[in-house]
Amino acid sequence: MPVVALLVLDGVPGHQLTTPGLVFEAAAEAHRPARTELRVCSVRPAVTTAGPLPLTITAPWGTDGLEGADTVVLTGHDGFLAGPPAGVADAVRAAAARGSRIAAVGTGTFTLAATGLLDGRRATTEWSHTAELAARHPRVVVDPAGTVVADGPFVTSAGVLGGVDLCLHLIGRDHGPPVAGRTARRLIALMREDAGATREEIDRELAESAGLEPTLRWLENRPYDAPTLAEIAAHARTSVRSLNRRFRERTGLTPRQYLLRIRLERARRLLETGDGTVDEIAARTGFGSPESFRRHFRRLTGTTPRAYRTAYRSSGG
Known part of the structure:
Protein backbone atom coordinates (compact mmCIF):
# COMPACT_ATOMS: atom_id res chain seq x y z
CA MET A 1 0.00 0.00 0.00
CA GLY A 176 -4.95 7.32 -13.95
CA PRO A 177 -7.25 10.26 -14.80
CA PRO A 178 -10.44 8.13 -14.74
CA VAL A 179 -9.85 7.27 -11.05
CA ALA A 180 -9.17 10.91 -10.25
CA GLY A 181 -12.38 11.84 -12.06
CA ARG A 182 -14.44 9.29 -10.15
CA THR A 183 -12.91 10.53 -6.91
CA ALA A 184 -13.78 14.14 -7.75
CA ARG A 185 -17.34 13.20 -8.62
CA ARG A 186 -17.70 11.28 -5.37
CA LEU A 187 -16.42 14.28 -3.39
CA ILE A 188 -18.86 16.60 -5.12
CA ALA A 189 -21.72 14.20 -4.44
CA LEU A 190 -20.77 13.88 -0.77
CA MET A 191 -20.59 17.64 -0.30
CA ARG A 192 -23.89 18.20 -2.04
CA GLU A 193 -25.56 15.43 -0.08
CA ASP A 194 -24.29 16.92 3.17
CA ALA A 195 -25.88 20.19 2.13
CA GLY A 196 -29.23 18.47 1.59
CA ALA A 197 -29.17 18.45 -2.19
CA THR A 198 -31.43 16.11 -4.11
CA ARG A 199 -30.03 13.45 -6.42
CA GLU A 200 -31.29 15.46 -9.41
CA GLU A 201 -29.34 18.51 -8.24
CA ILE A 202 -26.21 16.41 -7.75
CA ASP A 203 -26.52 14.92 -11.23
CA ARG A 204 -27.00 18.38 -12.73
CA GLU A 205 -23.94 19.69 -10.88
CA LEU A 206 -21.78 16.86 -12.18
CA ALA A 207 -23.08 17.29 -15.71
CA GLU A 208 -22.25 21.00 -15.60
CA SER A 209 -18.76 20.28 -14.33
CA ALA A 210 -18.05 17.82 -17.11
CA GLY A 211 -19.66 20.13 -19.65
CA LEU A 212 -17.09 22.88 -19.08
CA GLU A 213 -14.18 20.85 -20.47
CA PRO A 214 -14.89 21.55 -24.18
CA THR A 215 -14.98 25.29 -23.42
CA LEU A 216 -11.66 25.12 -21.56
CA ARG A 217 -10.08 23.38 -24.56
CA TRP A 218 -11.68 25.93 -26.91
CA LEU A 219 -10.11 28.79 -24.96
CA GLU A 220 -6.73 27.06 -24.78
CA ASN A 221 -6.73 26.73 -28.58
CA ARG A 222 -7.41 30.43 -29.12
CA PRO A 223 -5.55 32.34 -26.39
CA TYR A 224 -4.66 35.19 -28.72
CA ASP A 225 -8.30 36.11 -29.36
CA ALA A 226 -10.36 38.17 -26.95
CA PRO A 227 -13.78 36.50 -26.72
CA THR A 228 -16.36 38.32 -24.66
CA LEU A 229 -17.99 36.74 -21.61
CA ALA A 230 -21.17 36.39 -23.63
CA GLU A 231 -19.30 34.49 -26.38
CA ILE A 232 -17.66 32.18 -23.85
CA ALA A 233 -21.02 31.58 -22.15
CA ALA A 234 -22.62 30.84 -25.51
CA HIS A 235 -19.93 28.24 -26.25
CA ALA A 236 -20.57 26.64 -22.84
CA ARG A 237 -24.32 26.84 -23.45
CA THR A 238 -24.97 28.62 -20.20
CA SER A 239 -25.58 32.11 -18.79
CA VAL A 240 -22.78 34.52 -17.95
CA ARG A 241 -23.62 34.23 -14.26
CA SER A 242 -23.48 30.43 -14.35
CA LEU A 243 -20.31 30.59 -16.45
CA ASN A 244 -18.50 32.63 -13.81
CA ARG A 245 -19.64 30.27 -11.05
CA ARG A 246 -18.59 27.17 -12.94
CA PHE A 247 -15.20 28.62 -13.85
CA ARG A 248 -14.58 29.46 -10.20
CA GLU A 249 -15.51 25.95 -9.14
CA ARG A 250 -13.51 24.22 -11.87
CA THR A 251 -10.39 26.41 -12.10
CA GLY A 252 -10.43 28.83 -9.17
CA LEU A 253 -10.37 31.67 -11.72
CA THR A 254 -12.77 33.83 -13.69
CA PRO A 255 -12.90 33.23 -17.47
CA ARG A 256 -10.77 36.33 -18.09
CA GLN A 257 -8.24 35.28 -15.46
CA TYR A 258 -8.10 31.83 -17.06
CA LEU A 259 -7.31 33.37 -20.45
CA LEU A 260 -4.66 35.54 -18.83
CA ARG A 261 -3.10 32.45 -17.26
CA ILE A 262 -2.90 30.74 -20.68
CA ARG A 263 -1.30 33.80 -22.27
CA LEU A 264 1.23 34.23 -19.48
CA GLU A 265 2.14 30.54 -19.59
CA ARG A 266 2.80 30.71 -23.34
CA ALA A 267 4.73 33.94 -22.91
CA ARG A 268 6.82 32.32 -20.17
CA ARG A 269 7.74 29.45 -22.49
CA LEU A 270 8.70 31.85 -25.26
CA LEU A 271 10.90 33.78 -22.85
CA GLU A 272 12.62 30.53 -21.88
CA THR A 273 13.11 29.00 -25.32
CA GLY A 274 12.67 31.72 -27.93
CA ASP A 275 14.79 34.60 -29.15
CA GLY A 276 12.00 37.11 -29.75
CA THR A 277 12.03 40.46 -28.02
CA VAL A 278 9.67 41.21 -25.16
CA ASP A 279 7.57 43.37 -27.50
CA GLU A 280 7.36 40.55 -30.07
CA ILE A 281 6.32 38.03 -27.41
CA ALA A 282 3.65 40.44 -26.14
CA ALA A 283 2.18 40.62 -29.65
CA ARG A 284 2.41 36.86 -30.24
CA THR A 285 0.58 36.00 -27.00
CA GLY A 286 -2.40 38.28 -27.41
CA PHE A 287 -1.58 41.18 -25.08
CA GLY A 288 -2.90 44.50 -26.25
CA SER A 289 0.46 46.20 -25.84
CA PRO A 290 3.96 45.53 -24.51
CA GLU A 291 3.11 47.73 -21.53
CA SER A 292 0.09 45.58 -20.70
CA PHE A 293 2.23 42.44 -20.96
CA ARG A 294 4.91 43.86 -18.66
CA ARG A 295 2.32 45.06 -16.15
CA HIS A 296 0.53 41.71 -15.92
CA PHE A 297 3.77 39.73 -15.85
CA ARG A 298 5.23 41.85 -13.03
CA ARG A 299 1.99 41.83 -11.04
CA LEU A 300 1.74 38.06 -11.09
CA THR A 301 5.40 37.08 -10.86
CA GLY A 302 7.05 39.96 -9.06
CA THR A 303 9.61 40.43 -11.84
CA THR A 304 9.87 41.73 -15.39
CA PRO A 305 9.86 39.56 -18.52
CA ARG A 306 13.46 40.51 -19.29
CA ALA A 307 14.65 39.73 -15.74
CA TYR A 308 12.77 36.44 -15.81
CA ARG A 309 14.47 35.39 -19.06
CA THR A 310 17.90 36.34 -17.70
CA ALA A 311 17.34 34.48 -14.39
CA TYR A 312 16.02 31.39 -16.15
CA ARG A 313 18.91 31.13 -18.58
CA SER A 314 21.57 31.88 -15.95
CA SER A 315 20.18 29.03 -13.82
CA GLY A 316 20.84 26.59 -16.64
CA GLY A 317 17.14 25.98 -17.28
Whole structure:
Protein backbone atom coordinates (compact mmCIF):
# COMPACT_ATOMS: atom_id res chain seq x y z
CA MET A 1 0.00 0.00 0.00
CA PRO A 2 1.47 3.43 -0.93
CA VAL A 3 2.40 5.69 1.98
CA VAL A 4 1.71 9.43 2.01
CA ALA A 5 3.39 11.37 4.82
CA LEU A 6 1.63 14.66 5.64
CA LEU A 7 4.14 16.96 7.35
CA VAL A 8 2.28 19.57 9.39
CA LEU A 9 3.62 22.48 11.44
CA ASP A 10 2.11 24.86 13.99
CA GLY A 11 -0.44 27.13 12.36
CA VAL A 12 -1.48 24.64 9.70
CA PRO A 13 -4.87 25.59 8.20
CA GLY A 14 -7.36 23.07 9.54
CA HIS A 15 -8.73 22.19 6.11
CA GLN A 16 -5.24 21.38 4.81
CA LEU A 17 -4.89 18.93 7.68
CA THR A 18 -8.16 17.11 7.02
CA THR A 19 -8.54 17.33 3.22
CA PRO A 20 -5.95 14.68 2.24
CA GLY A 21 -7.65 12.04 4.36
CA LEU A 22 -11.03 12.91 2.86
CA VAL A 23 -9.75 12.76 -0.73
CA PHE A 24 -7.68 9.57 -0.37
CA GLU A 25 -10.57 7.83 1.36
CA ALA A 26 -12.90 8.82 -1.49
CA ALA A 27 -10.31 7.50 -3.96
CA ALA A 28 -10.15 4.12 -2.18
CA GLU A 29 -13.94 3.88 -2.26
CA ALA A 30 -13.97 4.71 -5.96
CA HIS A 31 -11.10 2.34 -6.78
CA ARG A 32 -9.90 -0.17 -4.20
CA PRO A 33 -6.29 -0.35 -5.49
CA ALA A 34 -6.05 3.38 -4.69
CA ARG A 35 -6.00 2.66 -0.95
CA THR A 36 -3.31 4.75 0.76
CA GLU A 37 -1.70 4.81 4.19
CA LEU A 38 -1.74 8.41 5.42
CA ARG A 39 0.73 9.40 8.13
CA VAL A 40 0.36 12.71 9.97
CA CYS A 41 3.89 13.80 10.91
CA SER A 42 5.37 16.79 12.71
CA VAL A 43 8.54 17.96 14.42
CA ARG A 44 6.70 18.06 17.77
CA PRO A 45 4.13 15.70 19.28
CA ALA A 46 1.43 18.40 19.46
CA VAL A 47 0.43 20.77 16.66
CA THR A 48 -1.90 23.77 16.90
CA THR A 49 -4.00 24.64 13.87
CA ALA A 50 -4.47 28.17 12.56
CA GLY A 51 -7.30 30.46 13.68
CA PRO A 52 -9.99 31.56 13.93
CA LEU A 53 -10.61 28.52 16.17
CA PRO A 54 -7.20 26.99 16.95
CA LEU A 55 -7.21 23.32 17.87
CA THR A 56 -4.37 21.27 19.33
CA ILE A 57 -3.88 17.83 17.85
CA THR A 58 -1.43 15.02 18.48
CA ALA A 59 0.70 13.97 15.53
CA PRO A 60 1.19 10.18 15.63
CA TRP A 61 4.50 10.43 13.75
CA GLY A 62 7.63 12.57 14.01
CA THR A 63 9.84 13.29 11.03
CA ASP A 64 10.74 9.59 11.12
CA GLY A 65 7.34 9.07 9.48
CA LEU A 66 8.85 10.38 6.25
CA GLU A 67 11.06 7.31 6.02
CA GLY A 68 9.59 4.82 3.59
CA ALA A 69 6.98 7.31 2.35
CA ASP A 70 6.25 7.25 -1.36
CA THR A 71 5.02 10.86 -1.19
CA VAL A 72 5.68 13.61 1.33
CA VAL A 73 3.14 16.46 1.42
CA LEU A 74 4.08 19.77 3.06
CA THR A 75 1.16 21.87 4.27
CA GLY A 76 1.12 25.62 4.77
CA HIS A 77 1.53 27.16 8.20
CA ASP A 78 1.39 30.56 9.87
CA GLY A 79 5.15 31.15 10.01
CA PHE A 80 5.98 30.20 6.44
CA LEU A 81 7.84 33.47 5.76
CA ALA A 82 10.25 32.80 8.63
CA GLY A 83 11.49 29.55 7.15
CA PRO A 84 10.96 25.97 8.34
CA PRO A 85 11.68 24.90 11.93
CA ALA A 86 14.94 23.12 12.69
CA GLY A 87 15.11 19.63 11.26
CA VAL A 88 12.38 20.07 8.67
CA ALA A 89 14.56 21.01 5.70
CA ASP A 90 17.00 18.17 6.44
CA ALA A 91 14.15 15.65 6.74
CA VAL A 92 12.63 16.76 3.43
CA ARG A 93 15.97 16.69 1.61
CA ALA A 94 16.63 13.21 3.00
CA ALA A 95 13.23 12.01 1.79
CA ALA A 96 13.92 13.41 -1.68
CA ALA A 97 17.32 11.70 -1.73
CA ARG A 98 15.60 8.39 -0.91
CA GLY A 99 13.37 8.84 -3.95
CA SER A 100 10.19 10.15 -2.33
CA ARG A 101 7.96 12.43 -4.35
CA ILE A 102 7.69 15.79 -2.57
CA ALA A 103 4.49 17.86 -2.79
CA ALA A 104 3.45 21.15 -1.21
CA VAL A 105 0.03 22.67 -0.57
CA GLY A 106 -0.39 26.44 -0.75
CA THR A 107 2.26 28.24 1.29
CA GLY A 108 3.89 24.89 1.98
CA THR A 109 5.78 25.72 -1.21
CA PHE A 110 7.82 28.23 0.81
CA THR A 111 8.92 25.38 3.09
CA LEU A 112 9.90 23.29 0.10
CA ALA A 113 11.68 26.20 -1.59
CA ALA A 114 13.73 26.78 1.59
CA THR A 115 15.32 23.34 1.12
CA GLY A 116 16.82 24.38 -2.23
CA LEU A 117 15.13 21.45 -3.96
CA LEU A 118 13.05 23.75 -6.17
CA ASP A 119 15.98 25.76 -7.51
CA GLY A 120 15.70 25.88 -11.29
CA ARG A 121 12.27 24.21 -11.19
CA ARG A 122 8.73 25.44 -11.79
CA ALA A 123 6.41 25.82 -8.81
CA THR A 124 3.33 27.66 -7.60
CA THR A 125 1.72 28.64 -4.32
CA GLU A 126 -1.36 30.51 -3.12
CA TRP A 127 -1.99 33.09 -5.82
CA SER A 128 -1.81 35.98 -3.31
CA HIS A 129 1.76 34.95 -2.42
CA THR A 130 3.32 34.19 -5.82
CA ALA A 131 5.14 37.53 -5.99
CA GLU A 132 6.55 36.97 -2.50
CA LEU A 133 7.73 33.48 -3.47
CA ALA A 134 9.48 34.84 -6.56
CA ALA A 135 11.14 37.61 -4.57
CA ARG A 136 12.37 35.36 -1.75
CA HIS A 137 13.43 32.48 -3.97
CA PRO A 138 14.59 33.95 -7.30
CA ARG A 139 15.98 30.60 -8.49
CA VAL A 140 12.48 29.11 -8.38
CA VAL A 141 10.51 29.55 -11.62
CA VAL A 142 7.18 30.71 -10.22
CA ASP A 143 4.00 29.97 -12.16
CA PRO A 144 1.78 32.90 -11.08
CA ALA A 145 -1.54 31.31 -11.94
CA GLY A 146 -0.92 27.58 -11.86
CA THR A 147 -3.34 25.43 -9.88
CA VAL A 148 -1.04 22.39 -9.77
CA VAL A 149 2.51 22.49 -11.13
CA ALA A 150 4.60 19.34 -11.48
CA ASP A 151 8.32 19.43 -12.22
CA GLY A 152 10.02 16.07 -11.91
CA PRO A 153 9.37 14.56 -8.47
CA PHE A 154 8.15 17.89 -7.06
CA VAL A 155 4.50 18.94 -7.16
CA THR A 156 3.17 22.24 -5.83
CA SER A 157 -0.33 23.64 -5.76
CA ALA A 158 -2.32 26.77 -5.04
CA GLY A 159 -4.06 24.84 -2.30
CA VAL A 160 -7.60 25.18 -3.63
CA LEU A 161 -10.09 23.86 -1.04
CA GLY A 162 -7.29 22.81 1.28
CA GLY A 163 -5.37 20.85 -1.33
CA VAL A 164 -8.11 18.95 -3.14
CA ASP A 165 -6.44 20.00 -6.40
CA LEU A 166 -3.11 18.55 -5.31
CA CYS A 167 -4.52 15.28 -3.99
CA LEU A 168 -6.55 14.67 -7.14
CA HIS A 169 -3.46 15.34 -9.23
CA LEU A 170 -1.47 12.76 -7.23
CA ILE A 171 -4.27 10.22 -7.59
CA GLY A 172 -4.41 10.86 -11.33
CA ARG A 173 -0.68 10.32 -11.70
CA ASP A 174 -0.70 7.13 -9.64
CA HIS A 175 -3.94 5.51 -10.77
CA GLY A 176 -4.95 7.32 -13.95
CA PRO A 177 -7.25 10.26 -14.80
CA PRO A 178 -10.44 8.13 -14.74
CA VAL A 179 -9.85 7.27 -11.05
CA ALA A 180 -9.17 10.91 -10.25
CA GLY A 181 -12.38 11.84 -12.06
CA ARG A 182 -14.44 9.29 -10.15
CA THR A 183 -12.91 10.53 -6.91
CA ALA A 184 -13.78 14.14 -7.75
CA ARG A 185 -17.34 13.20 -8.62
CA ARG A 186 -17.70 11.28 -5.37
CA LEU A 187 -16.42 14.28 -3.39
CA ILE A 188 -18.86 16.60 -5.12
CA ALA A 189 -21.72 14.20 -4.44
CA LEU A 190 -20.77 13.88 -0.77
CA MET A 191 -20.59 17.64 -0.30
CA ARG A 192 -23.89 18.20 -2.04
CA GLU A 193 -25.56 15.43 -0.08
CA ASP A 194 -24.29 16.92 3.17
CA ALA A 195 -25.88 20.19 2.13
CA GLY A 196 -29.23 18.47 1.59
CA ALA A 197 -29.17 18.45 -2.19
CA THR A 198 -31.43 16.11 -4.11
CA ARG A 199 -30.03 13.45 -6.42
CA GLU A 200 -31.29 15.46 -9.41
CA GLU A 201 -29.34 18.51 -8.24
CA ILE A 202 -26.21 16.41 -7.75
CA ASP A 203 -26.52 14.92 -11.23
CA ARG A 204 -27.00 18.38 -12.73
CA GLU A 205 -23.94 19.69 -10.88
CA LEU A 206 -21.78 16.86 -12.18
CA ALA A 207 -23.08 17.29 -15.71
CA GLU A 208 -22.25 21.00 -15.60
CA SER A 209 -18.76 20.28 -14.33
CA ALA A 210 -18.05 17.82 -17.11
CA GLY A 211 -19.66 20.13 -19.65
CA LEU A 212 -17.09 22.88 -19.08
CA GLU A 213 -14.18 20.85 -20.47
CA PRO A 214 -14.89 21.55 -24.18
CA THR A 215 -14.98 25.29 -23.42
CA LEU A 216 -11.66 25.12 -21.56
CA ARG A 217 -10.08 23.38 -24.56
CA TRP A 218 -11.68 25.93 -26.91
CA LEU A 219 -10.11 28.79 -24.96
CA GLU A 220 -6.73 27.06 -24.78
CA ASN A 221 -6.73 26.73 -28.58
CA ARG A 222 -7.41 30.43 -29.12
CA PRO A 223 -5.55 32.34 -26.39
CA TYR A 224 -4.66 35.19 -28.72
CA ASP A 225 -8.30 36.11 -29.36
CA ALA A 226 -10.36 38.17 -26.95
CA PRO A 227 -13.78 36.50 -26.72
CA THR A 228 -16.36 38.32 -24.66
CA LEU A 229 -17.99 36.74 -21.61
CA ALA A 230 -21.17 36.39 -23.63
CA GLU A 231 -19.30 34.49 -26.38
CA ILE A 232 -17.66 32.18 -23.85
CA ALA A 233 -21.02 31.58 -22.15
CA ALA A 234 -22.62 30.84 -25.51
CA HIS A 235 -19.93 28.24 -26.25
CA ALA A 236 -20.57 26.64 -22.84
CA ARG A 237 -24.32 26.84 -23.45
CA THR A 238 -24.97 28.62 -20.20
CA SER A 239 -25.58 32.11 -18.79
CA VAL A 240 -22.78 34.52 -17.95
CA ARG A 241 -23.62 34.23 -14.26
CA SER A 242 -23.48 30.43 -14.35
CA LEU A 243 -20.31 30.59 -16.45
CA ASN A 244 -18.50 32.63 -13.81
CA ARG A 245 -19.64 30.27 -11.05
CA ARG A 246 -18.59 27.17 -12.94
CA PHE A 247 -15.20 28.62 -13.85
CA ARG A 248 -14.58 29.46 -10.20
CA GLU A 249 -15.51 25.95 -9.14
CA ARG A 250 -13.51 24.22 -11.87
CA THR A 251 -10.39 26.41 -12.10
CA GLY A 252 -10.43 28.83 -9.17
CA LEU A 253 -10.37 31.67 -11.72
CA THR A 254 -12.77 33.83 -13.69
CA PRO A 255 -12.90 33.23 -17.47
CA ARG A 256 -10.77 36.33 -18.09
CA GLN A 257 -8.24 35.28 -15.46
CA TYR A 258 -8.10 31.83 -17.06
CA LEU A 259 -7.31 33.37 -20.45
CA LEU A 260 -4.66 35.54 -18.83
CA ARG A 261 -3.10 32.45 -17.26
CA ILE A 262 -2.90 30.74 -20.68
CA ARG A 263 -1.30 33.80 -22.27
CA LEU A 264 1.23 34.23 -19.48
CA GLU A 265 2.14 30.54 -19.59
CA ARG A 266 2.80 30.71 -23.34
CA ALA A 267 4.73 33.94 -22.91
CA ARG A 268 6.82 32.32 -20.17
CA ARG A 269 7.74 29.45 -22.49
CA LEU A 270 8.70 31.85 -25.26
CA LEU A 271 10.90 33.78 -22.85
CA GLU A 272 12.62 30.53 -21.88
CA THR A 273 13.11 29.00 -25.32
CA GLY A 274 12.67 31.72 -27.93
CA ASP A 275 14.79 34.60 -29.15
CA GLY A 276 12.00 37.11 -29.75
CA THR A 277 12.03 40.46 -28.02
CA VAL A 278 9.67 41.21 -25.16
CA ASP A 279 7.57 43.37 -27.50
CA GLU A 280 7.36 40.55 -30.07
CA ILE A 281 6.32 38.03 -27.41
CA ALA A 282 3.65 40.44 -26.14
CA ALA A 283 2.18 40.62 -29.65
CA ARG A 284 2.41 36.86 -30.24
CA THR A 285 0.58 36.00 -27.00
CA GLY A 286 -2.40 38.28 -27.41
CA PHE A 287 -1.58 41.18 -25.08
CA GLY A 288 -2.90 44.50 -26.25
CA SER A 289 0.46 46.20 -25.84
CA PRO A 290 3.96 45.53 -24.51
CA GLU A 291 3.11 47.73 -21.53
CA SER A 292 0.09 45.58 -20.70
CA PHE A 293 2.23 42.44 -20.96
CA ARG A 294 4.91 43.86 -18.66
CA ARG A 295 2.32 45.06 -16.15
CA HIS A 296 0.53 41.71 -15.92
CA PHE A 297 3.77 39.73 -15.85
CA ARG A 298 5.23 41.85 -13.03
CA ARG A 299 1.99 41.83 -11.04
CA LEU A 300 1.74 38.06 -11.09
CA THR A 301 5.40 37.08 -10.86
CA GLY A 302 7.05 39.96 -9.06
CA THR A 303 9.61 40.43 -11.84
CA THR A 304 9.87 41.73 -15.39
CA PRO A 305 9.86 39.56 -18.52
CA ARG A 306 13.46 40.51 -19.29
CA ALA A 307 14.65 39.73 -15.74
CA TYR A 308 12.77 36.44 -15.81
CA ARG A 309 14.47 35.39 -19.06
CA THR A 310 17.90 36.34 -17.70
CA ALA A 311 17.34 34.48 -14.39
CA TYR A 312 16.02 31.39 -16.15
CA ARG A 313 18.91 31.13 -18.58
CA SER A 314 21.57 31.88 -15.95
CA SER A 315 20.18 29.03 -13.82
CA GLY A 316 20.84 26.59 -16.64
CA GLY A 317 17.14 25.98 -17.28
